[in-house]
Amino acid sequence: MKKLILSFLLFSVFMLQAQQNPVSWFATYKKISASEGEITITAAIEKGWHTYSQRPTDAGPIPTSFKYNDLKQFTLIGKTEESDAHEEFVKAFDAKIFVFNGKATFTQKVKLLAKNPIIKINVEYMCCNDNMCLPPKTVELNVKTE
Secondary structure (H helix, E strand, C coil): CHHHHHHHHHHHHHHHHHHCCCEEEEEEEEECCCCEEEEEEEEEECCCCEEECCCCCCCCCCCCEEEEECCCCEEEEEEEEECCCEEEEEHHHCEEEEEEECEEEEEEEEEECCCCCEEEEEEEECEECCCCECCCEEEEEEEECC
16 A cells, blocks of 8 residues: 555656646747848746756756757857856755746857748756756747748
């Protein structure tokens, strides 16, 4: 009976974590010229949660990263820039780490090689609150360039 109760509790915790989605991602495109533009990727982060900068760290969390797919349709100009992350002590990793609270903004300039491509971006990120961290997650964003 104890094993059954423990299994149920573990399953409940797993399901609760699976249902939580404290970070929502959005992407937009702004035309700069006929062949160049800027993608803005925004993370809306629920109160009490944070996600991490692109800056690598040995402390433990997975840094936010971006994979741009189908580079035959466009090329990247420079690296993905991020809004100001702030350094904060994170209890879960017992270290100071660069984090975002509330909102994070990332920008990437692109040069289009095809007419009005849809740019697909995979965003890998991790988020935590003061009590727990959710497993790293990857979301796909599609950005229209027209």
